């Protein structure tokens with residue numbers, strides 16, 4: 001069997017409840033000091049913009065595909081609907097993306113609260129279809145949705161379809177999740193699991209190399225999980241040599 005990641009690693013799982021929705025504080029009143037005002041404004045807007053980028057919408061122009069930050073309260077600011085790269089008006093897409101984002105956030109919050117343990121695979125697939133091409137491929141909520149789909153399809157034994165969704169989830173995970181966080185190492189572990197089951201030793205070895213490199217640092221070379229995955233990597237390399 002494949003080794004599981006430690007409790008310590010799992011404790012750092014990304015929690016959707018901690019994910020704020022990007023909102024530009026349109027009625028923020030700034031304090032009096034000019035320097036303080038400028039610094040606070042910069043802080044507020046840079047952190048808000050950073051969050052907004054996590055929920056980016058994909059520009060509707062077929063030749064562009066730019067990631068446009070999702071600003072939930074930008075309804076009155078027409079400028080926010082235009083793509084900064086190609087100038088396309090994305091007003092309708094922004095409205096659709098807002099509605100979808102609210103649905104996805106609610107789903108993740110319910111899941112975290114255990115109000116809804118399992119969303120049906122068909123519902124997840126419908127949401128993924130809605131999100132594809134509308135939300136930018138780096139959108140964090142899209143990544144969480146793809147991960148959920150991977151888990152749901154894996155549980156149903158549909159390994160190949162599950163793996164396709166996992167591969168799509170890798171981009172948003174790599175953009176928004178630190179490589180040492182469990183969400184990231186678990187995704188690598190799933191990839192290794194899939195390739196080893198399929199006997200694809202080259203692909204497994206590639207993913208194992210990445211994971212072992214990370215496990216060497218966190219939780220470290222003395223850990224059981226490092227030893228187990230390192231052992232798997234050595235076995236893989238031996239198999240490749242013998243092919």
Ligand SMILES: [Zn+2]
Pocket residue numbers: 059060061064065066083084085086087088
């Ligand atoms: Zn564009």
